[in-house]
Amino acid sequence: MKTTWLIALVLANSAATAVAYVPDDAWTTTASGRVSAGQGATLTWGIAEDGTTISGEDPSDLVSYLDDLFSETSSSSDLTSRSWFSVFQQSVDRWSELGGITFVYEENDNGSMVGGSAGRLGQLADVRIAGSYNDGPSGTLAYTWLPNNGDMVIDTGETSYFSRTASDYRTFRNTVMHELGHAIGLLHIESDTSSLLMEPYINTTFDGPQLDDIRGLHGLYGDVYEKAYSGQGNDTAARATSLGLLSSGGVLGVGLDAAGDQAVAATETDFVSITDGSDIDYYSFSVDTPLEVSLTLTPRGGLFQQGVQGGTQSTFDANARNNLSLAVYDSDGSTLLEQVDLTSAGGAESITGLQLAASGEYFARVLGADDSVQMYDLVISASAMLVALAGDYNDDGLVDAADYSVWRDSQDDIGGSLAADGDHDGDVDLADYVVWKNGFGSSSSGSSPLAVPEPVATLLAAFGMLFARHRRRALSRGC
Known part of the structure; x- marks a missing residue:
């Protein structure tokens, strides 16, 4: 029997069109400040004290519930010392390492009503986690408000479900991570061919966000590099993401974990994307000897069946959402060495046999032409540059x-x-x-x-x- 996660309380957009992830609105204002579309955001999170009022529910009893469930002996007001705290920490950390969201723990809570109060630094978290009896065992596990609220309520009527220790409490963590997906603005999606975190039924055959869930995160807040340079991102050569030193016979790459189907292992973190037609990604690489380099830009995202919850499913090609182009710049970051845009959305772009005669730093630029998020990977390989032999006047590779x-x-x-x-x-x-x-x-x-x-x-x-x-x-x- 499938056990439902509960649909997020705010259901006004439940009939939205899948893209394939189903987005609501992203956060626009958090306790840390304003949030721009497609750029990184910092969300504070915290745990409401027992007795805190919950909109439409009995007061929260989450702390005492989890203490009993995990046989906790500590009575410290510092909740980070609780044995169950790591479940929440691991859950927010997983979303933080996959894209433009950064979750930061807020230890203070002024007791305002859950589900109706905006976050304030040092006083109240953007996303507050509370608990109340909902419908008991084998029913709804939790529910969450959508942005700009994001508060979560866990069903404390569950008796033993959240205490399952298998795979480091995967049942509990997947529940929390699913609800955090709602908290950042993702609605339910259904797929008959893939298993996704944001489907309306719990699934513990995988761990955490899967590929289209991550694509949804990127669509709302950009990839993880949007958080670089104090949130300015890597959209200029001066703020390029360094891929390291490239040697003859060597390979550098980024976004490589997006290759394959929707399945994402809990250890995979290498996912990048272009959010829309205005997003630009720069990467730098260095050479310390003349090299001949080749670069390949491949759109990723997968091909699968999808639809909104309760709706008709159709085939969705997430590999072909934005027409990407690729360019390479010299060490000054502005002199164009070569550029390609030969294929339409879904097609790979390649630069081959580009000779870099001088050692130094070079730059690769990725940009899109459409207002849709496109995951991709970029692979750069190198071989020794063939230098003309002195005296080889017929260019046959031998002086004779x-x-x-x-x-x-x-x-x-x-x-x-x-x-x-x-x-x-x-x-x-x-x-x-x-x-x-x-x-x-x-x-x-x-x-x-x-x-x-x-x-x-x-x-x-x-x-x-x-x-x-x-x-x-x-x-x-x-x-």
Whole structure:
């Protein structure tokens, strides 16, 4: 038998269109200040004292209920010392590490009514957790107000359900994390092909928010990097998210945990997205030697059946919500090296064989063209840059007699072809022969120069004398 989570108290938007997550409104004002759409937000959370009035319910008895359930012996007013406190802490921390929300514990509570009071720093949390008898065992587990309130009420009529120790109290944690989803603005979604945290029935086969739940978090508050630089995010090269040092044969990446289906392990945290057409993400990477790099930007989100609670389900392609483009910038963060936008929404964009001749920091930029959240991953790989061999005048990767022939055939009265201009001075002369001679035997595979074979050396010596006589005659005509 499925046990329901209770639908959030505010049901005015229960017929909203799924996208696929079902959003209500995000927070606009918290105890920490104003919140801008698609940007990070800080929410305080706390636990109401027993006896606190709950709108439409008996006074809260959550603390004594949990003390009994967990056989707690502490009577300290510091609730963080309770054995059950970690369930709530782990639950808020999980949402905090997945996107633009940051939950901060507020220890103070002025006793205002649960479900009707705005948070105030040092006095009252934005999201207050209380408890009251609702319908007893095997029924509603909890309910939550939507933003800008977010208060939660747990059914203290449950006898043993929340004390199940399996998977570190997963039953209790999934209940709290589901209700926190409502507190940040997510409604119920149903899917016949995927298991999601925000479905209206409890499911303990997974741990915490799944991929579309995380996508919903990003859609309302952005990804975790929107919290960087005091909430300014990584939308400029100066505030780029560093991916580290890239070496030959190495790979760097971001957003890699979004690949695959909707299932998300409790240890996975690497999820990034473009929120809308105005969002920009910059990433930096460094090289300490010339490299040839390739970058691939792949939209993520999954393909699955979905619908609002009680509604008709349809196939939803979360991989194709926003048309993304990719660009790479030089070390100054403004000189464009290459840009691609060759595919429509859902298609990957790639830059291959980009040669970075100088060591230093480079920047990759991701942006979207549509007002819809798009998860993605970005992978950057590198290989050693093929450097032209000195004296390899036919570009075959080996300095040999064939290159001498190119040099020889390039000679004429006006300097000839520049294919054998080994010293890059704008003409082909004996100095370019010296370049070839010094590099003879070298190859792109790393072979060392060899001695010039004697027959070739003899011919070259003779040619050198002819070249010198020809040059003297040319000088005489100019006198």
